[in-house]
Amino acid sequence: MSHDEHDHDHEDHDHSGPLVELVTLRDWLRYAVTRFNRAQLFFGHGTDNAWDEAVYLMLHTLALPLDRLEPFMDACIPLDERETLLEIIDRRVESRMPAAYLTGEAWLAGYRFKVDPRVIVPRSYFAALLADGLSPWIDDPETVTRVADVCTGSGCLAIMMAHTFPNAEVDAVDLSADALAVATDNVADYGLEAQVHLHQGDALAPLAGQRYDLILSNPPYVTAEAMAALPAEYLHEPEMALAAGDDGLDVVRSLIAQARAHLNPGGLLMVEVGHNRHLVEAAFPDLPLTWLSDDHAEDMVFLLREDELP
Structure with missing residues (x-):
């Protein structure tokens, strides 16, 4: 050439x-x-x-x-x-x-959160429910004084709870120190350090002796079979934020077993389980589970009142 x-x-x-x-x-x-x-x-x-x-x-x-x-x-x-x-x-x-x-960011119900691979990307059916003040299950959001977010990840739901319940102290728990580092940044970005308190530990364990009007959780709930078939995008997320044993209910079992001791009289436990309603009902056939639905999702979140828990 x-x-x-x-x-x-x-x-x-x-x-x-x-x-x-x-x-x-x-x-x-x-x-x-x-x-x-x-x-x-x-x-x-x-x-x-x-x-x-x-x-x-x-x-x-x-x-x-x-x-x-x-x-x-x-x-x-x-x-x-x-x-x-x-x-x-x-x-x-x-x-x-x-x-x-x-x-380096994720959006959920109009809220912006910092994210990176230390934490699961925020997504939850609770976002729409919180936007409605968890009505009709909570009559007046301003009367709620103590709430907990278990498996908080990026802190997204804890931050949304702080806005939904302006008079409430919010305790947010995660097992991952890495996730809590991200949550710390997000809480600071919203100026909520005085209202949202972060705790490291397994499920409700770090909240010993504490009682709440509401315990909310979007825990890991992916079954072992589903984990093996996840698209490549999900493999960038922390496995511990997704996997929850063979039937996806490892954390759910812990929450149901421990929640009553952490709820005020009339308090509520709300847990997101994705498409696993059939697995929850099979595992807890004697519990009077109430399944929440809205315009965005149906049968993805269950509710148990304090006096309905074991």
């Missing part, structure tokens, strides 16, 4: 490919969705489809408002920003890492 031919070939290379051919945000979103679909990515950490995931990643990477897509769809993107877009798309596809870990 002559020198001229080499230069010409180099020019062609420089003037093709996504960095040159994709100009607008609309172009980049189309490209990202195609890449995500072809790679058969799994979406379950804040979004549930390739389009929403692409929109979130592109807007976050460009430091644009996450709720304002349309005004920017046909904006031309400078080359240096195109490079950052290509990088984030490549990382999502090649690493199979959840978007929240790539951006």
Whole structure:
């Protein structure tokens, strides 16, 4: 190849490919969705489809408002920003890492939380229930004075509980010191250090002698069979935040056994178990479980009153 031919070939290379051919945000979103679909990515950490995931990643990477897509769809993107877009798309596809870990944040019911692989990505059916003040199970959120969040992870539900129950002291527990380090940052970000208190330990053990109006938990509840079949995205999360024994009920058993000693008269235990209702009912056939439902989920959370617990 002559020198001229080499230069010409180099020019062609420089003037093709996504960095040159994709100009607008609309172009980049189309490209990202195609890449995500072809790679058969799994979406379950804040979004549930390739389009929403692409929109979130592109807007976050460009430091644009996450709720304002349309005004920017046909904006031309400078080359240096195109490079950052290509990088984030490549990382999502090649690493199979959840978007929240790539951006360092997760959103739940309008709340923003810092996250990284030390902690599970926030997601919970409690988010919508707390937004409604846990009505009708709690008459007046302002009369609640003590609540506990067991298996708090990033601290997301404890922080939401502090906002839902403004007069309540919130005790939040997790077995993982790494998770509590993340939770500490999130509690500080919301200025709730005086209201939310973090404790390290197994289930209710760190709360010996304490009683609450409400104990809430979104514990690990993935069965051994389901753990073996998890998509690659979930393998970036701490295993201890997901796995809960053969039937997924290791922590649930502990909560049910210990909760009554930690509840005030008339107090409530609420536990999220995902799609494991049948396993809970099989394990506790004599308990009068109440299954909560709302517009977002049905039969994912059970409730037991203090006098219904063993």
